[in-house]
Amino acid sequence: MEMFLQSLISGLLVGGLYAIIGLGMSLIMGVLKIINLAHGQLMMVAMYVSWSAWNYLGIDPYLSVVLSVPFTFYLAKFLSKYLLNPLIEKDSILPENQVLMTVGIGMVLVELARFLFTSDYRSVQTSYTGQAWDLGGVSISIPLLIAFIVSLLLTAGLFYLLMKTDLGRSIRATAQDRLAASLMGVSAEKITVLTYGIGSALIAAAGTFFLPIFYLYPDVGPEFTAKAFVITILGGLGSTVGAITGGIVLALAETFGATYLSSGYRDAYGLVIFLLVLVFLPGGLKSLTKV
Amino acid sequence: MSILSLKNVTKNFGGLTAVNNVSFDVEEGEILGLIGPNGSGKTTIFNLINHFFPVSSGDIIFKGNNITHKKTHEIAMLGIGRTFQVVKPLKRLSVADNIMAAAFSRESTFEGAKRVTREVLEFTHLDHVAHQKAGGLPIAGRKRLEIAKALATRPTLLLLDETAAGLNPAELDEAIDIIRAIRSDLGITIIIVEHIMKVIMNISDRIHAIAYGTTITEGSPAEVAANPTVIEAYLGSDYH
Amino acid sequence: MHNDKFISKSEIGIFIFALVLPFIFDFSPYIQGLLIFVMLWVVLGTSWNLLAGYTGQVSFGHAAFFGIGAYAAGVPFFLFKVSPWWGLLFGGITAVILGYLLGIVVFRLRGPYFALGTLAAAEILRIAFGQEEWLTNGHNGILYITTWVSKYPYYFIILAIAAGTILTVKVVMRRREGYYFLSIREDEDAASAIGINASKYKNISMGLSSFWAGMAGAFYFIYMGFIDPETVFALHNISIISILVGIIGGVGTIWGPAIGAIIMVLLQETFRSAFFGFAPQWVSGMHAFVFGLLVIFVILYLPGGVVGDWDLIKKKLHLKRKSEMKK
Ligand SMILES: Nc1ncnc2c1ncn2[C@@H]1O[C@H](COP(=O)(O)OP(=O)(O)OP(=O)(O)O)[C@@H](O)[C@H]1O
Ligand SMILES: [Mg+2]
Numbered sequence: 001m002e003m004f005l006q007s008l009i010s011g012l013l014v015g016g017l018y019a020i021i022g023l024g025m026s027l028i029m030g031v032l033k034i035i036n037l038a039h040g041q042l043m044m045v046a047m048y049v050s051w052s053a054w055n056y057l058g059i060d061p062y063l064s065v066v067l068s069v070p071f072t073f074y075l076a077k078f079l080s081k082y083l084l085n086p087l088i089e090k091d092s093i094l095p096e097n098q099v100l101m102t103v104g105i106g107m108v109l110v111e112l113a114r115f116l117f118t119s120d121y122r123s124v125q126t127s128y129t130g131q132a133w134d135l136g137g138v139s140i141s142i143p144l145l146i147a148f149i150v151s152l153l154l155t156a157g158l159f160y161l162l163m164k165t166d167l168g169r170s171i172r173a174t175a176q177d178r179l180a181a182s183l184m185g186v187s188a189e190k191i192t193v194l195t196y197g198i199g200s201a202l203i204a205a206a207g208t209f210f211l212p213i214f215y216l217y218p219d220v221g222p223e224f225t226a227k228a229f230v231i232t233i234l235g236g237l238g239s240t241v242g243a244i245t246g247g248i249v250l251a252l253a254e255t256f257g258a259t260y261l262s263s264g265y266r267d268a269y270g271l272v273i274f275l276l277v278l279v280f281l282p283g284g285l286k287s288l289t290k291v
Numbered sequence: 292m293s294i295l296s297l298k299n300v301t302k303n304f305g306g307l308t309a310v311n312n313v314s315f316d317v318e319e320g321e322i323l324g325l326i327g328p329n330g331s332g333k334t335t336i337f338n339l340i341n342h343f344f345p346v347s348s349g350d351i352i353f354k355g356n357n358i359t360h361k362k363t364h365e366i367a368m369l370g371i372g373r374t375f376q377v378v379k380p381l382k383r384l385s386v387a388d389n390i391m392a393a394a395f396s397r398e399s400t401f402e403g404a405k406r407v408t409r410e411v412l413e414f415t416h417l418d419h420v421a422h423q424k425a426g427g428l429p430i431a432g433r434k435r436l437e438i439a440k441a442l443a444t445r446p447t448l449l450l451l452d453e454t455a456a457g458l459n460p461a462e463l464d465e466a467i468d469i470i471r472a473i474r475s476d477l478g479i480t481i482i483i484v485e486h487i488m489k490v491i492m493n494i495s496d497r498i499h500a501i502a503y504g505t506t507i508t509e510g511s512p513a514e515v516a517a518n519p520t521v522i523e524a525y526l527g528s529d530y531h
Numbered sequence: 532m533h534n535d536k537f538i539s540k541s542e543i544g545i546f547i548f549a550l551v552l553p554f555i556f557d558f559s560p561y562i563q564g565l566l567i568f569v570m571l572w573v574v575l576g577t578s579w580n581l582l583a584g585y586t587g588q589v590s591f592g593h594a595a596f597f598g599i600g601a602y603a604a605g606v607p608f609f610l611f612k613v614s615p616w617w618g619l620l621f622g623g624i625t626a627v628i629l630g631y632l633l634g635i636v637v638f639r640l641r642g643p644y645f646a647l648g649t650l651a652a653a654e655i656l657r658i659a660f661g662q663e664e665w666l667t668n669g670h671n672g673i674l675y676i677t678t679w680v681s682k683y684p685y686y687f688i689i690l691a692i693a694a695g696t697i698l699t700v701k702v703v704m705r706r707r708e709g710y711y712f713l714s715i716r717e718d719e720d721a722a723s724a725i726g727i728n729a730s731k732y733k734n735i736s737m738g739l740s741s742f743w744a745g746m747a748g749a750f751y752f753i754y755m756g757f758i759d760p761e762t763v764f765a766l767h768n769i770s771i772i773s774i775l776v777g778i779i780g781g782v783g784t785i786w787g788p789a790i791g792a793i794i795m796v797l798l799q800e801t802f803r804s805a806f807f808g809f810a811p812q813w814v815s816g817m818h819a820f821v822f823g824l825l826v827i828f829v830i831l832y833l834p835g836g837v838v839g840d841w842d843l844i845k846k847k848l849h850l851k852r853k854s855e856m857k858k
Binding site: 034035083086087090091092093094095096097099100101103104105107108110111112114115222226229230233262264265267268271272274275278279 | 583584587589636639640642643644646647648650651652654655658659661662716766767771774775778782783816817819820822823824826827830831834835839
């Protein structure tokens, strides 16, 4: 029973973090209509920014959000403006050339990180690292709890942005119908760039709050990219609520699978569920399989 | 004998009934005109015949076989060719290779497909652009390529969806000649959808008129043109 | 597709050159190894290109076929001491079977979802082959003392596999199958309207593609004498690099992936060796980085790849030379 509760609680908390990763991806998918295979890599960039701030300047990772988020935001805007947007008009044999571009971008980011920081595993040591609450046998990691709360705040913030602001309305209009939106005077190009920036800023925030919990190394990027698209597809494409469910489902599948089945397969559970959903849930899929 | 029969065919898209209980027969060797205002369901009927969409209810009989639940490629192999209103050229292939791809449906050898392609190119007057990329053709050429691809599959029934739209008068006459020749020289039965009255009234043996997915009338071009409901629903606006 | 001669003189020339290359020069084992790797990538890139470049099914999981081919040679050896050389028989076939099974799942998906589906499938295999130690020896991998010390015999074997792969593409693209692959790539709906059974021909394409990738995998084990799941099922180092080799050389062209393979290996080794010792040592860490930049450049400016956009490249170079001459 305790084991069950422990799995459930860890699963839910991690799920909150995954939700943020999924939200960013979902947003980008909705507007750009591409799978962003540089997603986790941008998160990794943010993590290295925070790690450097901690390592060289002694800044607490929770504070360095103010560095990592803007940095990633502008980097992502730059990437989408100069590398992704120009491809929209280019005729290429494979329609997936934007996706392939994100692969190239991701590769460059990982290798740059490897070059600058080596492949070593990094982590930050803070006063709260490893701290946990003990609730009758079930322990709750404090940094994880904080990260979870921040995720909730970010989700709420994103909801507000999308639903209540002009920018949000433009984003939703562009996601629904790019042409119609541009006829209504929304600059689809600007919105695309901005969306890529915002989606990346979200994962940047997530990455920074992960830092006290997870190890950091260049290849953490691709790992989280995989998680991001699993979450997004699990939850249903382009849907904000879906990203949250997807995040929680993935995290629960991982923790319960690792606890009760086999921990070696931890990373496979999500992928298996992912494939099953992709193939056997045509309700949520119709829109995707016929793009 | 009728080559194709639609029996009480209905198609719903969510709440919208795009085709509502439509029935008609096409006789072997005839040209049947299918008319109706924009959005009345003509293209949808074609999409149901070649099973781009499944019907919501009803049956489609081709040469005595129920093809309602056959797959698109099977229907093509049974002998129903079609063109697309929104043309679908294989863009990066040359015009000739577009036709080659279709010709392989009946020919298993390269040489055989090549021969069919040459014939079709000549028949559709596309030989002079044979080596151009299909994506770069002007609209008249792309419309004609639609017909050429369909012909290369050696159909016995051909569905033409607005293959004359957007053509200038000279191109239009050429298109009409080609369509006539398809029936007279190749003996192919045709269902033709067309907004241009000059074409449809001249070319069709019979006309089936629909509005809002529902049949209004069927008869000879003269009868249909004189039908008050048709005039109201459709011709009214066009004939003024 | 055109009707020029099936195999041109220059193509025969290239093959003969590749065949006699080791007899003309006395290469160091290092260079011999590079030649073998070039050929290995020719096979992987060309096989990916058949499925993705010609049939439009952009696989992000080609490592699945490479890996299964490698283990088709490795597992019988690990379990029963069966000679890995049998892998050259089993590798391709096993990969075809896997391809067929995968196809049942992933061919229901289109576009980017197909890409993700294949990626996920290959990743699941990587994890599973690491876990099932009774079958694969898990992460310890399978070790075997290679048959020959000299690299030359291996070179000729992989050359034969590469020639087989390219020849397959050449033959297929002149037949009905090839025309159907291209039609499916260009417009699946239009293809089905002209009588093409898209799922059947996607499976055929997958079968041919996976066969050669599986052969490459089997060869890899025979040649290297060691495999583990992280190496042969690698997402980045196999699946992604297969794609990038194809893109750089030119998707949907016969020789594109081969050129891409040469560029990739050359670039990698030039940097890895820090320009053969002429550049400072830190440069050697930059090979993957530079390769990534090259990919970005090609996607932006040469969407047809080096081979596909060769005319464009020639024109650019020509113009440049002209303007320089004017100065
Ligand atoms: N795939 C679809 N999903 C939903 N609605 C559709 C779909 N295809 C067609 N419709 C709707 O069905 C109706 C009939 O459309 P259809 O294209 O068959 O008309 P049409 O008679 O061919 O018109 P036009 O003369 O403009 O070509 C329209 O209201 C259209 O919006
Ligand atoms: Mg229509």
